[in-house]
Amino acid sequence: MSHPADVHTRPTDLLLRRTRVRAAWGLTAVLLLAAGLTRATAGGPDSGLPAPYAGAPAARAALDPARLVRVPAQAWSDTGRVDFTAWPARGPRTGDRALLTRALGTWAAPTSQTAVAVAPGVSAEPPGHPPQLLFAGDPGPGTLVVVFLDADRIVRYTERGGRRSLDIARTDDANVTTAAAVTLTRDAGTARRLLAPWIATAGVRDLTAPAGAARPLPIGSDGTVTTDLPHGAAGQREGDAATRGAGSEGCGPRPVLEVASSPRIVEKHAFLLADLGGLLPVHLTYTPPAEGADVPPARQPREATGPAALARWAQEACTLGEVDGRAVRAVNLWDFAVTELPESTGRAVWSCTRATHWDGRGDVRIRLRPPTGASLAVAHAESTAACGRFGQHVLAATLWRAPSGRGYQLAAGSREVAEITATGSLHSRTAGRTLTAQAPPAPAPPPALTATLRSGAVITALDARGGGRD
Known part of the structure; x- marks a missing residue:
């Protein structure tokens, strides 16, 4: 009789029996699978199914x-x-x-x-x-x-x-x-x-x-x-x-x-549904600018079927060629700010076009549209929340050249922006949602732009590398 303190180096009979049972079941499964594959290749009831599905009832049901x-x-x-x-x-x-x-x-x-x-x-x-x-x-x-x-x-x-x-x-x-x-x-x-x-x-x-x-x-x-x-x-x-x-x-x-x-x-x-090359067409929407008050109310995306939406999408329609319709379910054109251009050259619209992917990610492109001519590309970012439901605070900046040849630094922010500051090659600060300043002479690097929200939070400008963030 063994002592309770003895160490057993062999499995108990119960473990041996369990091992043998598992081995037997495994051999049975292999034989059944082989039989099923044999029937499939021999013209049996599964002969029209791919081999991995033959003899597997649960999987075979998916192909019935x-x-x-x-x-x-x-x-x-x-x-x-x-x-x-x-x-x-x-x-x-x-x-x-x-x-x-x-x-x-x-x-x-x-x-x-x-x-x-x-x-x-x-x-x-x-x-x-x-x-x-x-x-x-x-x-x-x-x-x-x-x-x-x-x-x-x-x-x-x-x-x-x-x-x-x-x-x-x-x-x-x-x-x-x-x-x-x-x-x-x-x-x-x-x-x-x-x-x-x-x-x-x-x-x-x-x-x-x-x-x-x-x-x-x-x-x-x-x-x-x-x-x-x-x-x-x-x-x-x-x-x-x-x-x-x-x-x-x-x-x-x-x-x-x-x-x-x-x-x-x-x-x-x-x-509206646009064909952008994917299996599913892409839903187009439009968000008009928020104007008319010290802190204008937020505007929500709306169907792009009204006169204002159609007029704006007509101006940006060709930019849809940049969207990969295989991955995108909706594109929203958001006019987030309007600015008066220097030298009395008219008003320009800042827009952010967000292409929302089926997995929730978004690619955005910010443009400045002057009163005449094509939109100017300002910035882009991929896999970002910017310009969406969870990224409603935006700041963008660009160098703009007037018909006179003078260069100006322009910046604009969304509705909650209270102040914009430029540092580095340009030192300027302005209250409100837009900034206009004469650009530093070349070859000075672009200034760094930040905006202070009414909540006190500070955001940076969205740049070509998608660097804008809270």
């Missing part, structure tokens, strides 16, 4: 067309969640089992001949459960398209000319505007789009011609519309695997979709 999630046609009007999850399955091929099987199988295991385009920050992993079917049809000659929703991803499968392609985009926190359309095809300067079921009317307008009326577009019985593509590289730069390579240089007319929601969702709600 019969298990696809299909939402009732009127679900969108009876839910408080108006996004892609409320889309019904539409298109003439929603019952085409062979097409749906090919689409799911290609998504699960794309071959080397499959063109795959994945938007920044989104996973290309195959589905782990049955996805939702949004569309299956032939929206163009010789083209078959299937669109799925998988949690926070939209997946588009395309067959064209004997080739297959996949496009995957993010849909985090999509809503009534950012879930309003999906691009199905792009061909010869036009795009075919599937609209959300809550879109009642659609039209197309040229963003560079604000005085023109929107041209009504017929919405097909399957919820699709055809629109022109922008004449620049932006609209055809495409993260789109099916049409990668199209595009041209320059900025001409920029057609955008103007759509209106059904009164069953919200009354008199029209908004």
